[in-house]
Every structure is written in C-alpha cells, then in structure tokens.
Amino acid sequence: MTISRASIEASDKWDEVRSLYECYDYQNCAAVLTIEFPDLFSEICGVLLAFRFTDEQVLAPGGNESQIPKAFSEVLRPLGWRERQFTTKLLVNDKPVSSDTHKVDYVKEQVAFDLEWNSKDQTFDRDLFAFRTFYQYRAIAAAVLVTRSNDLDSYFASLGGTTDKYGTERELKSKYGASTTHMRKLLPRLDAGRNGGCPVLAIGITQKQREG
Numbered sequence: 001m002t003i004s005r006a007s008i009e010a011s012d013k014w015d016e017v018r019s020l021y022e023c024y025d026y027q028n029c030a031a032v033l034t035i036e037f038p039d040l041f042s043e044i045c046g047v048l049l050a051f052r053f054t055d056e057q058v059l060a061p062g063g064n065e066s067q068i069p070k071a072f073s074e075v076l077r078p079l080g081w082r083e084r085q086f087t088t089k090l091l092v093n094d095k096p097v098s099s100d101t102h103k104v105d106y107v108k109e110q111v112a113f114d115l116e117w118n119s120k121d122q123t124f125d126r127d128l129f130a131f132r133t134f135y136q137y138r139a140i141a142a143a144v145l146v147t148r149s150n151d152l153d154s155y156f157a158s159l160g161g162t163t164d165k166y167g168t169e170r171e172l173k174s175k176y177g178a179s180t181t182h183m184r185k186l187l188p189r190l191d192a193g194r195n196g197g198c199p200v201l202a203i204g205i206t207q208k209q210r211e212g
Helices: 005-020 029-036 038-050 055-059 067-079 123-136 150-158 183-191
Strands: 022-026 082-092 095-108 111-116 142-148 161-163 169-171 200-205
Touching: 005 029, 005 038, 022 029, 022 183, 029 038, 029 142, 029 200, 038 067, 038 111, 055 067, 067 095, 067 111, 082 123, 095 123, 111 123, 123 142, 123 183, 142 183, 150 200, 183 200
Parallel strands: 111 142, 142 200
Antiparallel strands: 022 200, 082 095, 095 111, 161 169
16 A cells, blocks of 8 residues: 555654654544545644643633633634534434534544543543544544643642632642543543544643743
C-alpha cells in the first residue's frame, strides 16, 4: 500500500502531539485518521501543537466559558469545523414514541472533535453517546476528545486560591475538582465501551502546554 504525502505529514504531526500531550488510542483511531482523513487530522494536530494556556486563563472564573475552549474555536471554526446535531426517532405504527438529539461541537466531513476543559464529568457520557450515535449511523468515522490530563493537578494546587464568578474565594483545586472533566474520569468510560466502537483519540492537556 502506498502512503500518501498527506498521511506522512499527518503522522509526523501526530508524533509531535504525542510528545506533548497524554494520548490514548481506541479502535486504532490514529490510523483511521492518518490514512483516511490526513488533511483533517493535520488540522486537529495543528491546533493542538499551537495551543498554550496561561495562569491568568486558569485562574479566571467562568469554567467552560473560559478563554481556553475559545482558543480552539478561534482556530477550528474558520477552517470549517461546525457544530452538528443528529436526531433519532423511534416510531411505533408510524407514530413517534421518542426522539433523541445528540450534538457534537466540531464536525468536519466524517471527523468529530470535542473539548471538555472543565465541565461536570457526566458530560463525557453525553459526548461518547453522541460519538456512538453519529458513528452508528455513519455520520462520522472517528472522533477526537480533548480534556485535562491529571498531570495538571499539582499545577492547580501550586496556584493557591482564586475567586469564582460569584466573587467567592476558594482553592483553585476545588474549581478543577474530582467531579469535573479530566482524564481519570474519561478513560474508564472508554474502557467500558461507551463509545460503542467509534474510533476515539483521548488527548490530555498537560503542563507542557503552559505558556511561560
């Protein structure tokens, strides 16, 4: 099999990403992306390689509305990555019985991408079920899910306190607590197969992405 130049370039970028991030590959997702969607994979790797966060962004109130998710949107949206909804309906004797709508923040062609920086950890269930549904109905072929690596835990503790959006002083580590989205909450869900066979790359943001 001849490997295209685009696939080689995507593979090289992925090697760079793996040197900076905590990465886990389910159902050979990296191979699927490298061979079948090298240009899209290069775009994802490019935004990951360019991403850096600051202490000010981490300390700022606002959780998932912070500048960190926006940093990804500012790059991906102009490249054509769009939010996509998928609705499934159950019909009994031609009458609708139930309807479920699933949403993924970034989809381009048949690749999905999502970021969970600091949401409630149940958000992972929603994301993985959406990936599973999109994949089952052939709306996507692979997905990438980025979250915090637990490598950041000691960094959060070192920053001390912060002020939340209500003006209350509290320890920063409580803002990024055990019940929020981080790699230790994501991996058991993937190991249990909640992605339903959809190839998924789980990528964790580490201290290597800290600016300064």
